[in-house]
Amino acid sequence: MRILAAVDQYPYSVVAVEEVAKLALNTWADVTLIGVGPKLTSKRFRSGEFSAAQALDQSFKDAIRRYREHFLSYFQGEDSPYQQQRCGYEFIEVEKGRWEELYVCRGARKDLKVRIRQGKPAAEILAESYEEGVDLIVIACDQALNCTWQGIADIPQKIANDAACSVLVVKEAPKINRMVCFLDHDRVSQASLEMINQMVTLHHVELELVGVTTGEALRADVEKKMDLVMRYYSARNIKSWIKLVEIIDFETFIKQEAQGSLVALWMGEKSILEKFFPMKKVVRLIRASQSSVLILR
């Protein structure tokens, strides 16, 4: 699994780093911490005369380094998959019964990259996710200011809208009481099932599978998928509850019952949620929800 954690210099980004660290503890994911700084327009910069020290804001670099240290603090000692290379002479069996002392460097088993890009935040984060083939983008935001990021409105929302992978918008909420996953079509990837498994285990919560209906009943294909999903989690000893919600009651349900829950939405081409609950409403959900929102793809 490859996770991209988008961070900035504000305190809420620590929440994103912590969530990624907890996920990485369970999954041993390859992780990239990415910050986005303003694009320098100076002619001297474009000509390559600036060094990294000159091009990058010192406080920003310091902040991102602190996030790296904070992430690594979740992994102790030599068992850390992100432990740096250790080099030295070792006897290696080169053929059966023949040993040779070789100079060997053992690298980290998993990647931890720390990067800074320059440009527009949403565009750069999305570009990084496409280039690196990321499975999950994690981003926090300033809940006091309508979920802004780096002081700019709707960055997490734009990423949730345009990413090709799943996106977790992390909120600094009190302990969540359950995970609510909305399902209204039958295209559910194995990766998304695993991701929910991880989140439920991480937060020690129960899972509620909410079938979204356009009338009284679920579509037959969605029912079949829901049955399979239930059996999948039951086999892993994860208690799951089923509830049906009509699409017209969707927002009321979110307001009344999903507060204090981690909300996950499976969005896709066949999703009626996309038709009846277009991305501008997802934007509102991300902005208004007191708890984290996971957009699954």
Added chain:
Amino acid sequence: MIKALVSLNADLASSIALRYACQLANIIEMDLKTMHVEDAVQKGSPPGSGWVRRTWENAMLKSGEVEIGQLIQAERLSYPALRAPKMVVGDREDEILHETQKESYDLFIEGALHTFTAANFYNKIRSKLYRHTPCPVIMVKNLVSLEKIVIVFNEEAEFKRLVATFLKIFKKATIGLDLMYYQFTESEEEPPQDSNEDADRILHNARQILMEAGRQTGEIRSFRGLPEKLSELLRDYGLVVSPFRRTLSKKGLLLDFLSRIPSPILLCWQ
């Protein structure tokens, strides 16, 4: 031995109901039978009579047999005694009602997925089947582990009859049993009561009857609150045993309370 009938369709609710019923059959001595009704009205007007009609009905049953057969096959692993279902063409409620009466079933089980609004629950409670079925009904809303049961009482419950119905089915079962007395409030601002003599009396007497029948009880508690708050307290139970009067008003708080409970409910007619 308890005679139980499970109604099956090719849907998620039936899959959950059958799995729950098999779990129950492994806990109590039960003769578990299943039944599927192909709804004649949904499939269009039956043609003619005699062999033409019989041919039409057989064709309808054949299509249902495969899907229902798959449900049965999947659950035989957990309950090998599960037999092929009775397949019938007709009006679903009429046929099930006729079957429960004719064969004197002790228990009827069907799936009813938990919904956010209460409309589906109200429709089911108000259906001909629920108004006339002679035996208690388990509405399976979710597939939960049957580790603990709770019997819920209120001031209107005919508690002796309720406990007798429970004992008829679960007397020899070794599942944990709690008792709960509830009183609804209509707002969160209503002050708590210091004590409730009715609650104490009913809970004490119910416990006595159970103990005399050799049935131990666990926690015995009394609650007062809004239906939505009280229903959340029952989430940890594998079965909620509740009294139910078929003449209840649609707008009653009891119906609201029962519709909100996510666990399976055993409705004991009063």
